[in-house]
Amino acid sequence: MTSTSHFLVNLVGILILLVIVQFWLNRLHQNQIVTEIVMGFSLSATVVLCMLYPFQINDGITFNLRFIPFVLGCLYSHKITSMWLTFLIICLRLMHGLEVSWFPCVSLLIFFLITTKLKPFYNNLPMVKKIIFSGVLMLFMSIWIIVGDKLLFHVPITIELFFSYSVFQSFGILLVVYIMESNKEKQSLLDKIIRMEKVEVVSHLAASISHEVRNPLTTTRGFLQLLNESKAIPEVEKSYLTVAMQELDQAERIIRDYLTFAKPAPEEIESLNLKKEIERTINIIVPLANMNIVELSSELESCYIKGNAGLFQQGLVNLLKNGIEAMPSGGTLSIVGTVEKTLAKVSITDNGVGMTDLQIKRLGEPYFSTKEIRGTGLGMMVAFRIIESMNGTIKVESEPGKGTRITLSFPLNTSG
Template sequence: MDDVKLMLVDDEEGIRRFLGLTLGDFGYDVVTAANGLEAIEMLEHTRVDIILTDIKMPVMDGIELLKKVKSEYSDIEVVMLTGHGDLDLAIESLKADAADFITKPVNDDVLELSIARIVEKIQMKRELKEYTENLERLVDEKTKRIVELERQNAACQVIEGFSSALADATSAVESDSGLFNELPCLVSIHNRYLEIVSANTLLKERLGNVVGLNSFDIYSDRNSPGNACPVQKTFNTGKGQHSRETFIGRNGEEIPVTVFTAPIPGKDGNIDLVLDISVDMTELKRLRDELFTTQLKYQRLFDEAPCYISVQNPDYSIAEVNRRFKDDFTNPDGKTCFKTYKHRDAPCKDCPVRQTFKDGESHQLETVIKTEKGEHKNVLVWSAPIRDVYGEIVQVMEMSTDITEIRRLQDHLTSLGIMLGSMSHGVKGMLTALDGGIYRLESGLRKNDRERVDDAAAVLKNMVGRVRKMVLDILYYAKSRELELELVEAAPFLIDTARLINQKAESAGVDYRLDIPDNLGTIKIDSSAMSAALVNFLENAVDACESCIGKEDKYIGMQAAVDGSRLKISIFDNGMGMDPETRDKIFTLFFSSKGKRGTGIGLFISSQTIRDHGGEIEVESEPGTGTKFTVFLPLKG
């Protein structure tokens, strides 16, 4: 079987690599996972036929993985890899429906034979399933043929009595009695000369005494035999007609009707008469117009709702969106919500739409999205099921309300205290370091140890700088202030700002590349605020390189150039980079990818500063490749 796909699960990278190469040599397509939990997550979007798993692993062991796979993916065969001392666990795995177990170290011949046997088993299952499906289809086709023959037989019996029934109907209409006068329909009889020879009571009440008129006279848009009416078409073709027409009422009003005609053959087999039964559609037209009006009303409500609304299919593709959604997300139809909102390739872990498809309940989630214009918005997401007439969930409606302004106001009122609390340990550590530096300074002074004094001074300077930066960040966020704008030469300002990070880059072993030409023009800025914003980007670049373990030739850099009427400043690194979801959130208050080392306020303040100066920021980043921040500031003069 060329399409068999294997998954190898083992916590040891060496085993995954070498055993994966062996399986690849056997001709199988192989994917790997480091533990059971990672394997389960991969199964959500990866088709696998056979899983080879170690028994003893962290996070989720092989026995637990086996039970999970058999409960959710019963068609997948599982082979257990076990040490000589784990035979009891191997026997337990066979009881849990494992296909086989192989002892370590793995013998290539034993492995190939085991996989081949399981592949043969899978092939037999598929062939049996295909045979069963073909047999079911054949039985279904034969059954349908028998039913069709029975229907044809019944139709023949109906046709045999149809002429007789129509003749009886004609007599009933002519005598103003019987069933046709009780029906809420307009009934008339027409002869081969296209004359109305009889009509029921209701038709006479609605259209007047039409007996003796031409068949086409009762229609609003027909005035001669040249414009064939349904009755004339029935005489011409010998077949009944079905069409939507308009009658002229006794007072000249138009009556929309659905016309059904049937030929009435004589004894010689030729058509002598035609029966015309017409249903008044006036009420239906009124209801249709009312329905159309209601649909327009709800479409307006749908489009004008002050939130993003999308209707999603079971595969998460977007079937329909409202106008507000279309304004901020270009051409969303057919795309998935997670691709449109989050730029992801798979559904979010806590996706409310997925949960609603599973349990039929409404679910709520608060998250951050990015619009086509690059705006980041906090949204509150609600999901609701859309069911068909049988109660089955066919689609899910997702409503996302923009709460960015609410969150901003709430954050301004409450987050400062939370931030101070979270920073308390950091401040305590800095104070401890200051105490240590003072002690080393006093000790050096007492002992007249110049080297000790210099070391203590360096520690104190570093700690004071960190305290100063933290306090300035807190003050900047806690209390807005007017910018102290001044005209400055761009090139000297950028060179001076770049120097502030020299020591940190050198200490981290990171190469620092500068490309700042002369004559960049003049910018109107608050030098202190703008310098702090750019230094924040540079410090993050150094941190990103430091976090990239094992990478050689680490570097950061700053470039500047004139771009039309703007100054273009690029700060880049070849560090760890960011995935799209992290990249979309980095300017969100208190979001940090540094864990306990970050406060989540620096980049937020930097973005605010650049926007306050009338500037823009663009971010490019790829995991493992690096990040580039591009800042645009307006030039003056």
């Protein structure tokens, strides 16, 4: 009875951990440091709970589910948190004496090194493969511990014990990772729906007022142009007219960006040579790069995709412009175009200021900009809309102070 209650304590501790971790990971405006502290505390409390309440399988042999929060910490939290968990488990294990604890402690260090080394590979896996990977990893850890106990301490390991120990650990991590990943997938879908709803509002707004606003702007600019050409107005006062026309041009550009959303898909679809289109866009952006002491480098592979040349150039210009502006002290902007199976991929990499995870999540939202008062957020919003209308996807990877990589993926046009 005691063993069963202790097992339930282990299980409840892990379930509470899941609830807390998911709550903090799904918050849109959470502070990364606070999130890591909460995760570290939750994982630590679960580890302590599991180790304080071990349960028996048979023949007086006990174990607990501490490896589940340990693996979760290594795969989902910061390296410092996983190091702390390793240290905590070793300290608690050493309370049983060095003679019986040295092997579990050494094994834990090995598991820590293996798991953290495999973490980047794990993060790039799809959901199903993540679940399988975690189960195989836990099975390996279970076999390692059982074989070590058998060879080093002559623990009587039966088939039943081996099966029970492996199943408890492996099935536990499979279930936990499944819940984590399915919740993450649902949250990602919810974020996408929210972003699409915001874009839809902008789209309706653009369709309803853009033409009405554009007409008086055009008329006003025409009269200002005539006044600017008049000889009766002093040159000093003409400078005011020039500023006024520049501001009207800026307003017209913003409206043109809005109009991109009024059209869900480009009117003219054609086969585009990706290499040539990118080279044309680079030629457009070269003057801005020179002004900001930014070196442009490109390595492009020729292939064909479907889309509208004008819109594709507009979206690409916005992305390149953002990359240049992210390097106020100069740097290198790299554009690489490759073909991978059925996809054409374009990677735009800068070594600028970078972005936080929260900024990456909000990228492409209406009115959200990393440039603070200098940006409207419309440029990235336009780029996202254009890429999506071409059945493409955008992946953003960034780290503050180290730069950003934006990867565009498009289906290949094999008939091009």
